[in-house]
Amino acid sequence: xxxxxxxxxxxxxxxxxxxxxxxxxxxxxxxxxxxxxxxxxxxxxxxxxxxxxxxxxxxxxxxxxxxxxxxxxxxxxxxxxxxxxxxxxxxxxxxxxxxxxxxxxxxxxxxxxxxxxxxxxxxxx
Amino acid sequence: xxxxxxxxxxxxxxxxxxxxxxxxxxxxxxxxxxxxxxxxxxxxxxxxxxxxxxxxxxxxxxxxxxxxxxxxxxxxxxxxxxxxxxxxxxxxxxxxxxxxxxxxxxxxxxxxxxxxxxxxxxxxxxxxxxxxxxxxxxxxxxxxxxxxxxxxxxxxxxxxxxxxxxxxxxxxxxxxxxxxxxxxxxxxxxxxxxxxxxxxxxxxxxxxxxxxxxxxxxxxxxxxxxxxxxxxxxxxxxxxxxxxxxxxxxxxxxxxxxxxxxxxxxxxxxxxxxxxxxxxxxxxxxxxxxxxxxxxxxxxxxxxxxxxxxxxxxxxxxxxxxxxxxxxxxxxxxxxxxxxxxxxxxxxxxxxxxxxxxxxxxxxxxxxxxxxxxxxxxxxxxxxxxxxxxxxxxxxxxxxxxxxxxxxxxxxxxxxxxxxxxxxxxxxxxxxxxxxxxxxxxxxxxxxxxxxxxxxxxxxxxxxxxxxxxxxxxxxxxxxxxxxxxxxxxxxxxxxxxxxxxxxxxxxxxxxxxxxxxxxxxxxxxxxxxxxxxxxxxxxxxxxxxxxxxxxxxxxxxxxxxxxxxxxxxxxxxxxxxxxxxxxxxxxxxxxxxxxxxxxxxxxxxxxxxxxxxxxxxxxxxxxxxxxxxxxxxxxxxxxxxxxxxxxxxxxxxxxxxxxxxxxxxxxxxxxxxxxxxxxxxxxxxxxxxx
Numbered sequence: 001x002x003x004x005x006x007x008x009x010x011x012x013x014x015x016x017x018x019x020x021x022x023x024x025x026x027x028x029x030x031x032x033x034x035x036x037x038x039x040x041x042x043x044x045x046x047x048x049x050x051x052x053x054x055x056x057x058x059x060x061x062x063x064x065x066x067x068x069x070x071x072x073x074x075x076x077x078x079x080x081x082x083x084x085x086x087x088x089x090x091x092x093x094x095x096x097x098x099x100x101x102x103x104x105x106x107x108x109x110x111x112x113x114x115x116x117x118x119x120x121x122x123x124x125x
Numbered sequence: 126x127x128x129x130x131x132x133x134x135x136x137x138x139x140x141x142x143x144x145x146x147x148x149x150x151x152x153x154x155x156x157x158x159x160x161x162x163x164x165x166x167x168x169x170x171x172x173x174x175x176x177x178x179x180x181x182x183x184x185x186x187x188x189x190x191x192x193x194x195x196x197x198x199x200x201x202x203x204x205x206x207x208x209x210x211x212x213x214x215x216x217x218x219x220x221x222x223x224x225x226x227x228x229x230x231x232x233x234x235x236x237x238x239x240x241x242x243x244x245x246x247x248x249x250x251x252x253x254x255x256x257x258x259x260x261x262x263x264x265x266x267x268x269x270x271x272x273x274x275x276x277x278x279x280x281x282x283x284x285x286x287x288x289x290x291x292x293x294x295x296x297x298x299x300x301x302x303x304x305x306x307x308x309x310x311x312x313x314x315x316x317x318x319x320x321x322x323x324x325x326x327x328x329x330x331x332x333x334x335x336x337x338x339x340x341x342x343x344x345x346x347x348x349x350x351x352x353x354x355x356x357x358x359x360x361x362x363x364x365x366x367x368x369x370x371x372x373x374x375x376x377x378x379x380x381x382x383x384x385x386x387x388x389x390x391x392x393x394x395x396x397x398x399x400x401x402x403x404x405x406x407x408x409x410x411x412x413x414x415x416x417x418x419x420x421x422x423x424x425x426x427x428x429x430x431x432x433x434x435x436x437x438x439x440x441x442x443x444x445x446x447x448x449x450x451x452x453x454x455x456x457x458x459x460x461x462x463x464x465x466x467x468x469x470x471x472x473x474x475x476x477x478x479x480x481x482x483x484x485x486x487x488x489x490x491x492x493x494x495x496x497x498x499x500x501x502x503x504x505x506x507x508x509x510x511x512x513x514x515x516x517x518x519x520x521x522x523x524x525x526x527x528x529x530x531x532x533x534x535x536x537x538x539x540x541x542x543x544x545x546x547x548x549x550x551x552x553x554x555x556x557x558x559x560x561x562x563x564x565x566x567x568x569x570x571x572x573x574x575x576x577x578x579x580x581x582x583x584x585x586x587x588x589x590x591x592x593x594x595x596x597x598x599x600x601x602x603x604x605x606x607x608x609x610x611x612x613x614x615x616x617x618x619x620x621x622x623x624x625x626x627x628x629x630x631x632x633x634x635x636x637x638x639x640x641x642x643x644x645x646x647x648x649x650x651x652x653x654x655x656x657x658x659x660x661x662x663x664x665x666x667x668x669x670x671x672x673x674x675x676x677x678x679x680x681x682x683x684x685x686x687x688x689x690x691x692x693x694x695x696x697x698x699x700x701x702x703x704x705x706x707x708x709x710x711x712x713x714x715x716x717x718x719x720x721x722x723x724x725x726x727x728x729x730x731x732x733x734x735x736x737x738x739x740x741x742x743x744x745x746x747x748x749x750x751x752x753x754x755x756x757x758x759x760x761x762x763x764x765x766x767x768x769x770x771x772x773x774x775x776x777x778x779x780x781x782x783x784x785x786x787x788x789x790x791x792x793x794x795x796x797x798x799x800x801x802x803x804x805x806x807x808x809x810x811x812x813x814x815x816x
Contacts, residue, residue, distance in 0.1 A: 009293050011256045015300050018252075054292050056285075083296045083314075085181035090174035094161045100154075103181055105299040117154045 002027040002045050006037040007052040022108040034058025038066055053082040061096040068097035077118045129158050131209050143191055153180040172205035256297055260346045263290035265513055267339050269496035278327040288317040306345045312371040313338040331374050438480040439766035443785050445473040450787040481668050485520035488566045491529045492517045495537050502541040509548050509559045516566035521573050522668040528645055532638045536577040536661045544581030544659055575663045584611050584653040611651045612748030615639040643798045646689045648747045674765045678758040679724045680733035685794045692744040699738040712753050722804045723755045733757055745797045752801045767794055
């Protein structure tokens with residue numbers, strides 16, 4: 001299973017990649033903004049996307065919309081990393097096609113739980 | 126396929142026994158699935174989203190609050206069920222009671238008075254180091270954006286930049302156990318979020334609070350290494366009051382805005398009025414610092430008074446030197462007198478340091494606006510550039526800060542325009558698309574170093590040579606070293622002022638930049654590596670009030686040469702000196718050939734040594750201007766206070782002024798730059814003429 005981790009903060013990417021490593025996922029592609037993430041996604045082979053919400057130029061929401069607009073991106077699970085959970089945020093994320101989101105700070109087990117939750121729902125669908 | 130219904134959610138809710146976190150998480154995931162189900166009516170999804178928001182907030186379920194948290198979830202679910210049962214019927218309540226928006230995770234807010242570094246044992250220290258570097262960059266970015274907002278408070282992108290800095294720092298620091306930072310950044314983020322949402326204008330107290338928040342975060346981040354070493358410092362006094370002010374910016378803003386209104390009467394642009402536009406950004410920042418309640422009281426002093434004080438202290442130092450060097454005192458036959466003189470000497474030196482310190486200001490003022498220049502230039506040329514600054518707190522004499530503005534602007538402009546490549550060129554060269562320009566200021570002894578480092582393509586020898594030939598500065602570069610070629614960019618006529626004005630509005634050529642720097646007894650050095658980038662270094666004295674001088678003898682006269690301008694001194698072999706066709710006298714030394722200036726001829730002094738090998742050659746100047754001055758003898762070094770020669774004498778070519786030497790006599794200070802230029806004008810065949 002190959003992950004695409006998108007975050008403009010290199011430290012944050014390291015944290016996510018380390019967490020993924022702890023829960024047994026080593027195959028990770030990184031991108032530091034939405035545009036390069038899209039081109040990495042277009043190269044194919046991405047099974048799961050973890051993206052930051054607030055990024056310069058292209059926000060995580062716009063990135064998610066862009067992925068969903070692609071023929072090969074309609075069903076790729078997208079997990080959003082965010083720091084806030086308010087009604088509007090949740091609705092906006094859902095509208096953009098985000099499958100779930102995880103609040104910072106999270107521990108590797110929490111990340112695993114979220115990933116599993118997303119995978120089980122998309123498997124059921 | 127909506128296999129899940131609200132009933133399933135209710136079932137999951139009922140299963141939530143107090144303390145059962147797993148059950149709550151299960152409920153939350155079910156709710157999420159429902160929210161994502163677009164077949165449900167939007168009020169239902171909204172209510173369910175409220176329930177998720179509560180469940181996602183750890184603060185809602187902390188200890189005794191858990192029951193309250195569950196009650197909030199229940200209420201939200203009830204609203205959802207109501208909507209589901211009523212269909213589209215208008216509900217009596219116009220809006221679903223929103224979950225309180227301020228869900229500041231109390232857990233994340235530091236309560237203790239120290240840095241609170243709960244770093245897990247297995248934490249990756251290098252990760253924290255990365256965070257420190259990254260946080261600094263974000264804060265620099267936020268600062269630059271705030272400066273942009275000073276002139277354009279409606280710049281949405283700038284607001285976003287500031288918000289993102291706080292946001293990212295909050296998010297990342299929360300992972301690293303840096304709860305004091307996470308908690309504070311949260312308050313700052315909240316305020317900016319309200320600005321972003323249009324709830325709060327970027328006016329009144331908001332800009333000031335934002336600047337202070339950036340400053341405080343810088344302080345907190347800077348304290349991490351100390352905390353890592355086990356000496357967690359106290360939180361700054363400002364921490365609590367500023368956190369509070371960030372959460373309630375209107376409290377401070379409201380009265381101020383009202384005052385402006387009532388006084389201004391018809392003030393039609395409240396945002397501009399709130400904004401105190403008569404203050405330059407830097408001044409506003411200084412005011413910010415002064416308004417911190419813990420700061421020491423300040424007194425305003427006219428700068429001319431300050432200058433006079435520094436000047437008089439300089440005189441005192443000279444008088445003291447004369448006293449110490451007096452034969453009677455030096456004899457030391459009178460032990461008591463010698464002791465008293467030493468005591469006075471110590472006090473005078475301390476007074477000198479103190480008075481010079483009064484005029485010292487941080488370089489920040491000259492540096493902060495550069496961030497904006499970089500940004501503007503980069504945007505215009507389609508380049509991506511990160512601009513970072515280090516050492517902006519380095520202090521120099523106030524008079525030098527203003528004089529540094531032009532040279533810095535030039536250096537930065539050069540780096541952005543000619544140094545950093547376009548993103549596509551960079552990617553092709555195997556570099557990241559984002560270029561970096563870094564400004565580093567530091568103090569080395571009594572000198573200040575300002576370095577501008579870029580990771581661009583480096584200076585291109587071929588292009589410089591071609592342009593120099595085109596401009597008629599050189600005819601061929603065959604025998605020139607890279608350093609000599611790079612130095613051509615400082616030659617008169619190489620760069621033109623007109624290129625600069627479009628950006629800065631007040632530009633001068635590179636030759637003028639170097640001349641101004643030399644007048645301040647500064648120097649410029651360029652180093653560059655093709656494909657890797659360039660480093661421009663400006664070196665300046667900390668102050669112009671006192672000059673370190675080398676006293677030299679030419680004939681019967683004594684002259685003072687500013688030590689900073691002397692590269693080295695040597696006694697030449699007779700065979701090393703020769704006369705080149707059309708270039709006058711030259712000396713070969715340490716692999717370079719330099720023109721020789723016989724000071725006694727240039728200054729028309731009689732009785733000096735004629736044989737070059739009988740005197741001392743003193744190498745002065747930078748780059749292509751390096752020249753060897755012939756003097757008879759080096760007499761020693763002394764700190765002098767430079768004085769103009771006075772109206773009666775007027776300006777004399779080759780001299781900048783005079784100073785009283787230790788023995789009470791006057792020595793003349795050489796204008797090294799002018800002497801070099803004058804010698805080129807008369808002896809150089811290529812004719813480097815100042816424009």
